[in-house]
Amino acid sequence: MWAVGGAGDKQYMSQTTSQQPRHRTEPEPTTDDTERPCPECNGRTREDPKRGEIVCEDCSLVVSETVLDRGPERHDRDDDSDRRRVGAPTTKRFHDEGLSTVIGGGDCDANGNRMSARKQRRMRRLRTWNTRYVTQNARERALQFGLSELDRMASALELSETIRETASVVFRRAHSAGVQRGRSLEATATAALFATVRRDGIPLTIEDVAATSRIDRESFERAYRDVVRELGLEISPPDPADHVPGLVSALDGSDALCQRALSLVDRVKATDYHVGKHPNGLAAAAVYAATLIEDEGLTQAEIGDEADISVVTIRTHYTAMLEAWREDR
DNA sequence: AATGGTATTTTGCCTGA
DNA sequence: TCAGGCGAAATACCATT
Secondary structure, eight states: OHHHHHHHHHHHHHHHHHTSOOSOSSOOOTHHHHTSOOTTTOOOEEEETTTTEEEETTTOOEEESOOOOOSOGGGGOSSOSOOTTOSOOOOSSSTTTTOSOOOOOSSBOTTSOBOOHHHHHHHHHHHHHHHHHHHHHHHHHHHHHHHHHHHHHHHHTTOOHHHHHHHHHHHHHHHHTTTTTTSOHHHHHHHHHHHHHHHTTOOOOHHHHHHHSSSOHHHHHHHHHHHHHHHTOOOOOOOHHHHHHHHHHHTTOOHHHHHHHHHHHHHHHHTTTTTTSOHHHHHHHHHHHHHHHHTOOOOHHHHHHHHTOOHHHHHHHHHHHHHHHHHHO
16 A cells, blocks of 8 residues: 555655755855945945844945844854854754754765774664664654644543543554655544544544644544545444433433433434434434423423524424334334 | 424535536 | 535524414
8 A cells, every 4th residue: 555655755755864964064154245235325235243234334224134144153253162052053844853963974084084994884884773763763753742632632622541542543553554644743643533533433523623633624634534544444424322412411301311312313313314414413303302202391492502503403303203203103 | 482484595515627 | 626516504584382
């Protein structure tokens, strides 16, 4: 499958990029800008270090407002007294912001002397292991980040420990299958969580989960589809019955009411009436039909409010429930 | 006040270019 | 990826009990 080849690609990529030079050997002199003549009067320009501007000496035109030297500071100084800020500029392009150690290539030592064959072999081995360590670390960090994100969302949604465990496994599998390539880890983590939630029949909607995630809905749904497809998860469509117990308890309904509503949902499901309908709406309709049968006196509006469903929806569905009930007797 | 009926609008999903 | 078609749901309004 392409995902496996993809994972190989990634490793290859990391190896090649890490061999690119991470810092400039020759810092660009910052005096370049100051020696450019003024575009207005062609006069001499001068750098004002206090204000961080380049101004024209003749007409005082501010030629450039930002003088940012991103090169290593030490090269600009005559003395080497202050080395605190020496280092390559950081970048977000690499997982470690470009701060990891890279063992350079070549057969010479730091002084430019040729190394012995024995030493060259040792250096090659070191390079290999260093690369392995760095890439391995990157994977681990990504995983850790995703897992902590997963945990945060699970807490916000008050999900059980078992769900979190399962979601973590799903996330790890998705991650190693390469599903996350090209998208954010949050998306994969959210997708893994939602897939687990769905599979266990927990009545949470995409909105519920998306609300706790930092990512937008579109990439969430995309990631979700890919996770399900890549991992071959078998996810049954949302079941109205899953929504019933929570709804009944939120309305302070009796056990009998809950049982009645569940059996109504069951009957209706047998006729495929529920296909393509809001599971929540059907659950609400079932509860309403159940109150009529059990005489519990809940109104359409009460149930609708609690289920986040309009009364019209309840009306359109509950007759089907009652019919199923009549046939049952 | 709760419910039922209905016309209209909104919304979400699917499909084909 | 986008427009457009389509069914479902919401919204609005009125009638009935």
